Amino acid sequence: MLNLKDDIILATNARTRAYVKYTPYTVGAVLKTKSGKRYTGCNIQNHGIQSTCAERVAFLKAISEGETEFESILVIGGPKDEPAEQCLPCGYCRQFMSEFVEDDFKIYTVYDKKVEEYTLKELLPHSFKF
Numbered sequence: 001m002l003n004l005k006d007d008i009i010l011a012t013n014a015r016t017r018a019y020v021k022y023t024p025y026t027v028g029a030v031l032k033t034k035s036g037k038r039y040t041g042c043n044i045q046n047h048g049i050q051s052t053c054a055e056r057v058a059f060l061k062a063i064s065e066g067e068t069e070f071e072s073i074l075v076i077g078g079p080k081d082e083p084a085e086q087c088l089p090c091g092y093c094r095q096f097m098s099e100f101v102e103d104d105f106k107i108y109t110v111y112d113k114k115v116e117e118y119t120l121k122e123l124l125p126h127s128f129k130f
Contacts (some may be wrong), residue, residue, distance in 0.1 A: 007032065007074045008110055014040040014054065015076055015084075021045055027077035027087060031058035034069040043077075055093040059100065072106035073097075084111040094124040 007030045015028030020043065027043040041057030055073055062070070077087030087109050089097065097105065103121035110116075 004074060004108060004110070004115060007038065007108075008076070010038060010040050011074050011076045011110070012084075014042045016042075018042040018054070018080075019044045020080060022047065022051075024080040025077065026080045027054040027075060029054035029058045029073055029075045031055075031062055031073045032071045033062060033067045034071050035067075037062070037067065039065075039067070050092075053090060053093050055089045056096055059097065063100070068100070070101050070105060072108060074108040074110065076110050078111070086111050086116070088118070088123065091124075094120065098124055 010030040011028040013028065014030065015026045018026035020026055022045045029041045031039045039058045039062040041054040041061065043051065043054045044057065045051040055075060058073065075087050075089060076084045078085040089107060097120060101120055103119060105120040107118045107120060107123060108115055
């Protein structure tokens with residue numbers, strides 16, 4: 001049985017640290033490496049060309065610490081101070097992740113007291129690698 005309790009707590013806590021000056025949408029993520037380490041991320045909005053999603057924050061933290069092998073990411077998001085809703089990585093994040101993971105990489109979203117599981121291939125069926 002898959003136990004994501006600790007990941008849900010970490011992602012929920014990360015969500016509270018989101019910097020959302022321009023929209024009320026907060027996201028927390030926890031990235032699990034194949035060695036079992038976990039890296040959290042929250043979305044960081046800015047008025048520039050592109051804000052940074054929680055998923056990329058988690059990946060960038062892990063990669064900057066030398067991690068290169070990843071198992072899964074769990075994402076929780078929704079309007080600030082409201083219960084989570086279905087929240088999946090955006091297209092940019094999906095393409096970003098494809099650089100570092102295999103097609104069977106697991107992506108979890110948690111909302112309404114349920115967990116949905118996807119693979120990167122399901123969410124990015126036409127990606128390609130150089």
